[in-house]
Amino acid sequence: MQTLLLDSGDVDENTRMADLIAALEDAFAAYERGDAQMPAKSYIDLPQYNGDFRSMPAYLDAGEWDAAGLKWVNVHPNNPDDHELPTVMGTMIYSDPETAFPLAIMDGTELTMKRTGAAAAVATDYLAVEDATSMGIVGAGVQSYTQLEAVAEIRPIEEVVVSDLDDERVSRFVETFGDRFDVRGGSITEAGHCDVLSTVTPVRDPIVGLEDVGEHTHVNAMGADAEGKHELADELLQAATIVIDDHEQCTHSGEVNVPYNEGVLNDEDIYGEIGEIVVGEKEGRTADTGVTVFDSTGLAIQDVAAAHAVYAQAAGDEEGTPFDLVGVHE
Incomplete structure (x- = not known):
């Protein structure tokens, strides 16, 4: 019995976005039903290297399948300049819950990008208008690509407006998707008046105001992943129907963390969790629903569900590199 090694290219090649979205939907449901275990994310702080490690374990029972795993991820801001390495790198260990055998070790960085897009798609499916054909994106970094790829799986997106301060990023994005969508660069307001808006920036001062979105826009707030990060203005959050992925994580480090901890928002202002x-x-969305916001921090159950989907595809197609990690011979 061998462990499957899946590098970033393998993860990319073996991600079927429709399957990934379905797996994350199953994970949110399992979490809500209480059929998941997700201990708090733990940190190892390394100030001498201006970095840290984070461990994210989880198990979930989705009914027809169950899965367990651990994502080991770092944040080392000095890496690009000092070592020519990425700031963030992740490794996913995917295990058989029954035997604990390590079925796969895979690149967690690519996996995270894919599952982040899929999480936005699940929320969009429940919260966006049914006939959504336009999508805006604020922030044209690596996460923006999977946002569009995933949302386009569950809504017939035709028009895309991308906004970023870096014109080269906008140009790359437009070039990448120009043959699939009517895509162009534009202002935050132009992006925000689309049917669906995904924000994927690391800002700490809000850049999207209430006036920047349409009356029925659904917003996927994906950028805030640490205390102090804040993409959407308080007035927008106060006016919106807010759906979160997890109360503890979102109030600590999600889009709502700043206004929540300043007393601008409270629990009554949060409509519910996506699992509910x-x-x-x-x-989800009804005829009377106005602006909706999905506050996504990223959960370990999402990584495990994504690993399940990728592993199933790779193993079925005999992709990746099998190797003898444990020393169990058939």
């Missing part, structure tokens, strides 16, 4: 909507405990 997936399992039918709360309604």
Whole structure:
């Protein structure tokens, strides 16, 4: 019995976005039902290297399948300049829950980008208008690509407006998707008046105001992943129907963390968690719903669900590199 090694290219090649979205939807439902274990993210702080490690373990039982795994990820801001390495690198260990055998070790960086897009797609499916054909994106970095790829799986997106201070990033994005969509660069307001808006920036001073979005725009707020990060103005959050992925994580480091901890927002201002909507405990968009916001911090159950989908595809197609990690011979 061998472990499958999947590098970033393998993860990319073996991601079927529709399958990934379905797996994350299953994960949100399992979490809401109580059929998942997700200990708090743990940190190892390394100030001498201006970096840290983070461990994200989880197990989930989705009914027809179950899965377990651990994502080991770092943040080392000095890496690009000092070592020609990425700031963030991740490794995913995917295990058989019954035997604990390590089924796969895969690149967690590519996996994270894919599952982040898929999470936005799940929320968009429940919260965006049914006939959404336009999508805006604020921030044209690496995360923006999977946002569009995933959302286009569940809505017939035709028009795309991307906004970024870096014109070269905008040009690369437009060139990448120009043969699939009517895509152009534009202002934050132009992007925000699309049917769906994804924000994927690391800002700490809000850049999207209430006036920047349409009356029924659904916003995927994906950029905030640490205390102090804040993409959407308080007035926009106060006016919107807010759906979160996890209360503890979102109030600590998600889009709502700043206004929540300043007392601008409270629990009554948060409509619910995405899992509650997936399992039918709360309604998604209705005819009376205005602006909606999905606050996504990224959960370990999402990584495990994504690893499950990628591994199933790779193993079925005999992709990746099998190797004898444990020393169990058939």
